[in-house]
Amino acid sequence: MKPTLKPLSIMLPLLALSMSSAVMAEGISLPNVSPANSDLVNKGAYVARAADCMACHGEDYKGGSPIATPMGDIYATNITPSKRFGIGKYTKQDLKRALTEGRAPTHRLYPAMPYPDYHGMTDADIDALFAYLQTVEPIDEPLEYKTKLPFPFNFRSLMIGWNLVNLTKTEPPKNLTEGQKRGQYLVDHLEHCGTCHTPRNSTMGADNNKYLAGAPLGSWFAPNITPDKDSGIGSWSEKDIITFLRTGELEGRAYAGGPMGEAVAHSTRYLTDTDLSAIAAYLKAVPAIQTDDKVHHVDSSRFLKPLNTSITHDLIAQKDVLQRAKDSAGDRNSPKALYLAACGSCHGVNGYAQPDAKYAPIVGLTSIRRERPDMLVNVIAHGVEGASNTSPSMPAFAKELNPEQIAKITNYVRVNFGGVDDSNVSAVDVERIMTAKPEQPFLIKYAGILASLGIIAVILIVGFIIWRLMRPRRAR
Known part of the structure; x- marks a missing residue:
C-alpha cells in the first residue's frame, strides 16, 4: 500500500550508526540487540525491524501467517536458521537474491514477499540482516499450512514474466535533502509502504501513477499518505507523522488499526528518531495526489x-x-x-x-x-x-x-x-x-481460463505444424 512543506533538514548516516547495545528509540529498547553481539549483528536486528519482517514471519520468524491476495492465501515461510525447515542453508548471496529478485535457491517467490520494494536494499543492509538471521533461534518445525494457489498461479515460473513487467526501479523526486533521501530509502524499500498504500495495476504490480495514494487491503483500506490536504496527510506536520509512527496515535486525528497497527507494533515504534524524522520529511516532499475518499473538514466546536x-x-x-x-x-x-x-x-x-x-x-x-x-x-x-x-x-x-x-x-x-x-x-x-475480498483485475480473475485457452491454442498450432510436415506431398 504524497508537495511541499519546508522539509526538515537532517544529516543522517546511512545506517552507518553503530548498532551496538545502544540502539534505542525514545526509550523503547530494540529487541534482540545485545552487547554480546557484534555491531554487524545488532545493525541487522535494526534492519529486520525497519523492514518489518515480523509482520509476516512473526516475532520468532517461524512464519505460517496467511497473506490474503486476489490469487489466494500465501503463507509466510520459516526464516530461522533451521537447515531443514528454514533458511539455514542459505548463503549471503541466496538471501540477496530472495530479497531483491524474488528467487529462493529452489523456486521463485511470490511478490507477497515484498521483494519488488526490497529490490532497492543496499548490500550493507543485506549483509547485516544475513548476519543477524544466523543468530536467531532455529525452529525445526514444519508449517501447518503451505501456499497452494490455483492454476495457473501454482506455476511459480510465471513470476519470471511478472518480474520483467513490474520489477523496475522508480525515480524518487529530485532535489531531496540528505534526510529526505534516507526517508525515501526507508519508505520505498525497507518499510515498503507502497506495498499497502499504492494501488495495483492490472497485473497486480504497483501503479506508480498513484504512488502512496491509498489502496484496498481486503476488507481494510490503506489511506492516502501523500501530502494532499483533502484526502491525504497534508494537514499533518512532520512532528505529527513522527508521533503517529512512534505511538500509533495522533490525538484527535488518527489511530493505527488493522495492518497499520501491526506495522507500528512490529516496526516503526522501534525506529530511531533520526529515521522517523527522515520518513516524515520525505512524505512531505512527495507529489500530492487527491482521491475521492476525502476527509470532511469540520468545525471542532461541533463535537x-x-x-x-x-x-x-x-x-x-x-x-x-x-x-x-x-x-x-x-x-x-x-x-x-x-x-x-x-x-x-x-x-x-x-x-x-x-x-x-x-x-x-x-x-x-x-x-x-x-x-x-x-x-x-x-x-x-x-x-x-x-x-x-x-x-x-x-x-x-x-x-x-x-x-x-x-x-x-x-x-x-x-x-x-x-x-x-x-x-x-x-x-x-x-x-x-x-465481506470484501481482494479486488481481482481482469487478467488475474480470468487467468485460469486464459491460460487454458492458451494451452489449447498452442496444442492446435503444434498439431497443425506436425500435420503439415507429415502430410504426403503430391508428385509433380
Missing part, C-alpha cells in the same frame, strides 16, 4: 464536549455516568443505546475515553470523517490490536452485533464524534465492507 474537565481521568465517575446514560437511552436498539452498550465503557459517553488507561479518544478521528466509512466499520466489526504491548486491544463485534446494529453505531459515531453533517451507512453497506 460533543467532555462532561467535565476531570471525567476522562475519573474511572469511577465514568462508570456512574455511563450507567445513567444507558438508563436514559430508551430503546435498546437505538443508535445511542447500541453505542453506549458496545463502546461506551472504553470510549466514554461523549467519546473522550480514558487516556490514563490508554483507551483511545475517538472524537475528531480522520477515520470517522472520511467519505468512505469502510475503516470505521472494519474497526467495529473486526476489532483492533494495540500498537504496543501496553495498549489495550479493541474487541471485534461482528459476532455480537448484526449489520444493521453496526450501521447504526457507525452513523452515530460519524455524526456525534466526527462532526459530519449526516451519515447514511446501511446494513447492506456494512455487509459489503465486512
Whole structure:
C-alpha cells in the first residue's frame, strides 16, 4: 500500500550508526540487540525491524501467517536458521537474491514477499540482516499450512514474466535533502509502504501513477499518505507523522488499526528518531495526489464536549455516568443505546475515553470523517490490536452485533464524534465492507481460463505444424 512543506533538514548516516547495545528509540529498547553481539549483528536486528519482517514471519520468524491476495492465501515461510525447515542453508548471496529478485535457491517467490520494494536494499543492509538471521533461534518445525494457489498461479515460473513487467526501479523526486533521501530509502524499500498504500495495476504490480495514494487491503483500506490536504496527510506536520509512527496515535486525528497497527507494533515504534524524522520529511516532499475518499473538514466546536474537565481521568465517575446514560437511552436498539452498550465503557459517553488507561479518544478521528466509512466499520466489526504491548486491544463485534446494529453505531459515531453533517451507512453497506475480498483485475480473475485457452491454442498450432510436415506431398 504524497508537495511541499519546508522539509526538515537532517544529516543522517546511512545506517552507518553503530548498532551496538545502544540502539534505542525514545526509550523503547530494540529487541534482540545485545552487547554480546557484534555491531554487524545488532545493525541487522535494526534492519529486520525497519523492514518489518515480523509482520509476516512473526516475532520468532517461524512464519505460517496467511497473506490474503486476489490469487489466494500465501503463507509466510520459516526464516530461522533451521537447515531443514528454514533458511539455514542459505548463503549471503541466496538471501540477496530472495530479497531483491524474488528467487529462493529452489523456486521463485511470490511478490507477497515484498521483494519488488526490497529490490532497492543496499548490500550493507543485506549483509547485516544475513548476519543477524544466523543468530536467531532455529525452529525445526514444519508449517501447518503451505501456499497452494490455483492454476495457473501454482506455476511459480510465471513470476519470471511478472518480474520483467513490474520489477523496475522508480525515480524518487529530485532535489531531496540528505534526510529526505534516507526517508525515501526507508519508505520505498525497507518499510515498503507502497506495498499497502499504492494501488495495483492490472497485473497486480504497483501503479506508480498513484504512488502512496491509498489502496484496498481486503476488507481494510490503506489511506492516502501523500501530502494532499483533502484526502491525504497534508494537514499533518512532520512532528505529527513522527508521533503517529512512534505511538500509533495522533490525538484527535488518527489511530493505527488493522495492518497499520501491526506495522507500528512490529516496526516503526522501534525506529530511531533520526529515521522517523527522515520518513516524515520525505512524505512531505512527495507529489500530492487527491482521491475521492476525502476527509470532511469540520468545525471542532461541533463535537460533543467532555462532561467535565476531570471525567476522562475519573474511572469511577465514568462508570456512574455511563450507567445513567444507558438508563436514559430508551430503546435498546437505538443508535445511542447500541453505542453506549458496545463502546461506551472504553470510549466514554461523549467519546473522550480514558487516556490514563490508554483507551483511545475517538472524537475528531480522520477515520470517522472520511467519505468512505469502510475503516470505521472494519474497526467495529473486526476489532483492533494495540500498537504496543501496553495498549489495550479493541474487541471485534461482528459476532455480537448484526449489520444493521453496526450501521447504526457507525452513523452515530460519524455524526456525534466526527462532526459530519449526516451519515447514511446501511446494513447492506456494512455487509459489503465486512465481506470484501481482494479486488481481482481482469487478467488475474480470468487467468485460469486464459491460460487454458492458451494451452489449447498452442496444442492446435503444434498439431497443425506436425500435420503439415507429415502430410504426403503430391508428385509433380
